[in-house]
Amino acid sequence: MITITHYMVLSAILFSIGTIGVLTRKNAIVVFMCVELMLNAVNLTFIALSSHLGNMDGQIFVFFIMTVAAAEAAVGLALMIAFFRNGDSIDVEDFSLLKW
Amino acid sequence: MELLQLFFFYLVALVTIVSGFCVISCKNPINSAISLVMTFFCLAVFYVMLHAPFMAAIQIMVYAGAIMVLIIFVMMLLNQGAEVISRYRHAVIGAFIAAGLMMVQVIITIKQGGVSGTIGSINSEVVEQVGHTELIGQAMFTDFLLPFEIASILLLVAIVGAVVLAKREV
Numbered sequence: 001m002i003t004i005t006h007y008m009v010l011s012a013i014l015f016s017i018g019t020i021g022v023l024t025r026k027n028a029i030v031v032f033m034c035v036e037l038m039l040n041a042v043n044l045t046f047i048a049l050s051s052h053l054g055n056m057d058g059q060i061f062v063f064f065i066m067t068v069a070a071a072e073a074a075v076g077l078a079l080m081i082a083f084f085r086n087g088d089s090i091d092v093e094d095f096s097l098l099k100w
Numbered sequence: 101m102e103l104l105q106l107f108f109f110y111l112v113a114l115v116t117i118v119s120g121f122c123v124i125s126c127k128n129p130i131n132s133a134i135s136l137v138m139t140f141f142c143l144a145v146f147y148v149m150l151h152a153p154f155m156a157a158i159q160i161m162v163y164a165g166a167i168m169v170l171i172i173f174v175m176m177l178l179n180q181g182a183e184v185i186s187r188y189r190h191a192v193i194g195a196f197i198a199a200g201l202m203m204v205q206v207i208i209t210i211k212q213g214g215v216s217g218t219i220g221s222i223n224s225e226v227v228e229q230v231g232h233t234e235l236i237g238q239a240m241f242t243d244f245l246l247p248f249e250i251a252s253i254l255l256l257v258a259i260v261g262a263v264v265l266a267k268r269e270v
Contacts, residue, residue, distance in 0.1 A: 001102050002109050008210045010113050014120055016203040021124035023195030029175060030129050033136050036167065037123060040143055051150040054220035056239040059155055066162050067251045071258030073167045077174045078265035084178050
């Protein structure tokens with residue numbers, strides 16, 4: 001029998017993998033993909049709990065998370081193009097304009 | 101039947117975790133992107149197993165379709181190729197410790213507290229009789245109408261913002 005705990009633990013593992021990626025990788029696009037992975041882990045939790053509790057609200061939330069992720073993808077990738085045009089690199093170590 | 105279901109769950113979970121790990125370990129960003137598509141498909145399988153077929157469909161269309169095409173398109177546009185091997189990652193040990201601690205905390209919390217709350221009326225039989233898309237539509241256009249409209253404004257702002265940011269000269 002697949003319980004809710006199975007899905008929650010899987011989601012926690014995926015979220016941790018995404019965290020490792022965000023903290024270790026240097027390519028901004030890969031960091032961005034790891035953020036998407038973390039968002040998907042959260043989506044899995046939402047849908048598992050929504051299905052477990054017999055309630056539709058969690059799935060509506062997932063719909064809105066997907067909307068925000070799509071908007072974030074469009075704006076984030078446009079930012080990367082703008083940054084690449086200025087600095088000729090999308091390495092996160094070169095994103096240090098606001099560092100003092 | 102139950103055992104077969106559990107076996108299938110573990111199989112798909114294994115593929116999900118391995119492809120998720122490929123996302124963070126591949127040197128070439130394109131390989132990471134392909135692994136991420138694999139992860140998205142596995143998550144869609146889980147959504148089907150959780151009686152949410154509409155969510156599985158939009159997971160594949162929005163994530164594995166639209167967002168991944170956008171990401172790969174930008175990669176091609178920037179023409180990065182494989183990163184320099186010695187420079188493609190940093191702070192590995194610290195990140196593993198931080199993420200491991202977080203995972204242990206979350207799993208302990210999940211093990212300690214059971215999931216409780218009022219059980220709603222929507223179970224797998226209702227989903228099969230009424231249809232998942234109909235249920236989503238009913239909830240979205242009655243209880244969640246205002247957030248739905250706000251989401252449309254958010255998407256409009258994102259479109260305009262993306263065009264303004266990526267344009268050559270403002």
